[in-house]
Amino acid sequence: NAGVTQTPKFQVLKTGQSMTLQCAQDMNHNSMYWYRQDPGMGLRLIYYSASEGTTDKGEVPNGYNVSRLNKREFSLRLESAAPSQTSVYFCASSEWGGAATEAFFGQGTRLTVV
Amino acid sequence: AQSVTQLGSHVSVSEGALVLLRCNYSSSVPPYLFWYVQYPNQGLQLLLKYTTGATLVKGINGFEAEFKKSETSFHLTKPSAHMSDAAEYFCAVSKAGGSYIPTFGRGTSLIVHP
Numbered sequence: 692n693a694g695v696t697q698t699p700k701f702q703v704l705k706t707g708q709s710m711t712l713q714c715a716q717d718m719n720h721n722s723m724y725w726y727r728q729d730p731g732m733g734l735r736l737i738y739y740s741a742s743e744g745t746t747d748k749g750e751v752p753n754g755y756n757v758s759r760l761n762k763r764e765f766s767l768r769l770e771s772a773a774p775s776q777t778s779v780y781f782c783a784s785s786e787w788g789g790a791a792t793e794a795f796f797g798q799g800t801r802l803t804v805v
Numbered sequence: 806a807q808s809v810t811q812l813g814s815h816v817s818v819s820e821g822a823l824v825l826l827r828c829n830y831s832s833s834v835p836p837y838l839f840w841y842v843q844y845p846n847q848g849l850q851l852l853l854k855y856t857t858g859a860t861l862v863k864g865i866n867g868f869e870a871e872f873k874k875s876e877t878s879f880h881l882t883k884p885s886a887h888m889s890d891a892a893e894y895f896c897a898v899s900k901a902g903g904s905y906i907p908t909f910g911r912g913t914s915l916i917v918h919p
Binding site for chain 1: 847
């Protein structure tokens with residue numbers, strides 16, 4: 692059982708370049724999330740998708756877009772990368788509502804923008 | 806809005822000593838509370854969670870946490886630290902205010918000395 696799979700694991704971009712971070716989960720979860728992790732800041736929510744067909748902004752959405760391609764896949768796009776977007780990005784998934792279940796995380800994507 | 810405060814960005818203990826990592830939350834409704842652990846260069850994984858019922862929750866690797874409503878706290882403890890416990894620990898809350906989106910604290914880095 693792979694859980695949550697993120698690609699790529701590492702990426703270096705030049706300022707102004709674009710890229711898409713891919714995320715797929717095989718647990719049939721309704722909800723998916725993108726977080727960024729920066730030293731001393733914990734995990735901050737960028738965007739989330741409560742269910743297939745819906746997406747909403749989180750705490751730090753500026754400079755990002757997302758697509759919930761289907762129930763399994765949730766991608767994060769940087770249209771014009773900036774050095775401030777250097778971070779570790781985590782995708783997560785969980786059930787939504789009902790009994791509380793935890794979020795399951797991917798291994799992360801380390802992005803450096805130079 | 807829900808929030809979590811983790812007291813102390815770094816906690817240092819000797820091997821065999823008690824581990825205490827502090828977490829306080831704010832919530833206008835009964836929360837779901839979680840502790841996650843992140844080992845170097847990995848994603849987060851669940852240590853334990855509180856939803857309803859027994860306020861003392863046991864998790865993996867000998868960790869436990871106690872939900873104290875009067876103190877709005879959910880501190881994580883382990884009687885005897887092992888070198889392998891060295892990691893980043895995150896407290897998280899969900900369901901507060903009706904949202905199931907996990908909100909994370911800033912994390913506490915546990916350092917274990919031989």
